[in-house]
Amino acid sequence: MSNVISLDKKNRNRIFLFLMLVIPVFILRFMTAAYPILNTVYLSLTDLHLIDGTHNFVGLKNYNILLNHYNFQNAFTFTLFFVGSSTVLEIILGLLIGLMLNASFRGRYLARTINLIPWAIPTIVAAYAFRWILDDQFGMFSPLILQWMGENPGILNSAWGAKLSTILVNVWKNAPFMGIIFLAGLQGVPDELYEAAKVDGANVWHRFWKITLPFLTPLVITMGMYLVVWQLASFDLVYGFTSGGPGVATNVLSFYIFQEGFLFFKFGYASAVSMILLFIVALVGMIGIYLFRRYE
């Protein structure tokens, strides 16, 4: 009997300790993650407008409006294109930078430091700087373009010029960071494997495909997923660089949400757009976890 009592007491203590440790974290995550998401789901089903003062349940009306809205369709399409192409380019360039920085050469530590400069520049600063760099009159490339084409058409003036410029500026900013991440991954690949492959007659290309890439695949998947999620929320680059223009050519979902929510105060509609973004992030997350488990 005394054994049972002492066991219960022990269990009670363990449960108490468990609750003491878990409850604060649970409350924190509930207040900062679960509640905002649940509230956004609810708001997306209302017509909450802070200036109009409306706050009625409207069901799926916001989703119906946004799916047929010209600006949303453009923002959705460009967001996928922007995030997809940026991620692919950043991973490829990041791998190349990582391989280069992993090579043994004089001044490589300095090169590694210099490499990180674009990443260290705040995005909004880079956005404004590039607006001037691509200016048709005073831009860094203007004299070259003028000499080459005989006139300067203004890169940011065309829809495709602005779209590609936005992607390239984004890649310029983020690829160096990927380079450092991949450098860390490359330093974990055992040298013995390369030496054995060399003895077996494998050339550089084979060594990369058969040793380096398989070792880095989990990292590529993790970082790819991270880049996608991170860049889906990218706002400051578009805000400072093109303001979503010309037209709505470079409008992204996060910028669209900002406009609808914080310029027009249409919180219901902005929440519906946020839910679409959340759905994309969740989908990417699930695909990423599946791929990670498969290639781990």
Place this chain on the structure above:
Amino acid sequence: MLFFVGSSTKISRRKFIKTSSSVMAGSVLAFSCKSAHVAARPVVKLGVTGYAVDAFRKAIDELGFTRDTGIEVEIIQRPNAPSELMTQMVGAIYAGTSPYDVLDFEDQIASSFFPVGWFLPLDDLLAPDFWDDFTRPMLEMTEMWDRHDGITYRIHHNFEPCYWWYRKDWFDQKGLQPPQTWQDVAQLGTVFTDRKKGIWASEEGMIKGGFLWVYITWMAKQAGGTPYQADEKLGSALEYIYNLMHRDQVLNPACLQKNYDQQNSDYMADRVAFMRQWPFFFDITRQNKAWYSEEKVACALPPLGPAGKPCGTFAAGWGYGIPKTAQNVEAARELVKFLINKEVASKMVHYSTWFLNARYSVLKEAGESGSAKYLKMYTDAGIITSHPNIPKFMEALVIVENATSAFLSDQIKFEKALQLIREQIALL
């Protein structure tokens, strides 16, 4: 019983209680005095934009508001961007408070906040002859932007028409007079534009975010329309701008992604023959001492569109209002009464062009100084009109900019641009 403090000092309990009581009593007394002092001199919080802080401080100090009323004025720098101010104010008003008792703000805020009753009426502060001091364009602007359902919520102190600036030296060199009509402007591409040298007859700041809206409004007004009504008048303005850009070689197409800094820099780098710009360009050019001369920055009446003289240009402006959740309403009302008073308003123009407007008293006091001569020239010519108001102004602005920017950069057809404006404005 003794209390030991440190190793060598010791005090009795009686002495400790006496000392503590004295300190506490002193503190309470000092706090009471301070409170009494604060109560005697109420503080009113005035929110103004960054570049106007010094001018406001100096004017209010020297014109004796605190001396006359006993009310202290705390000048607070508000967010410069209207979108940020709106975000700040919406949150504050929902919380039943306000960072400012009096706010100096632009038209965008007015159109959003007046219809929902977030500012207090000001009519009872005005003297019976108050409006007699206002010129026709100022009255028109007041009616359009400061009143809702006949109640006045804001009083303008700043009234800025878009001016037409040109290189008189270049025009003189070519033996030309400033263009009088849209047709005249269209001819100037062949005269001034040299694409190989990056020189254009004209430029604008047309990046989205309010810049493009200004130009579209300017042209739509000259055509006799508004940017929100997708009719043949707005259509003719859009076609005209498109042709200036893509056919007549007058307007640099790269302007679609330029802001005012870029536009002004191009002008001061001798790449632009003429352009529309706000009055601040007057000061900017004069600060560039190495480049400036009067012939380089002449101001003339703008070329007229189909709507003729009454719609030659439009003015926008800033004014004072009191948020309904202001914490010190009575002091705020005193301050507004002081600032809009004819004598004070006219003296304030000497502190900054920020206080320049088209009130008779202000124009008289300003005389020919600074850009006041241009304001007088435009007012006398009777070409200033107000820009059109619309409920949910910010949304309408974005709709107009998205559609027109897409059309002017060849992403959508003319009809599609008008259709988008028509459909989306109808949904507001």
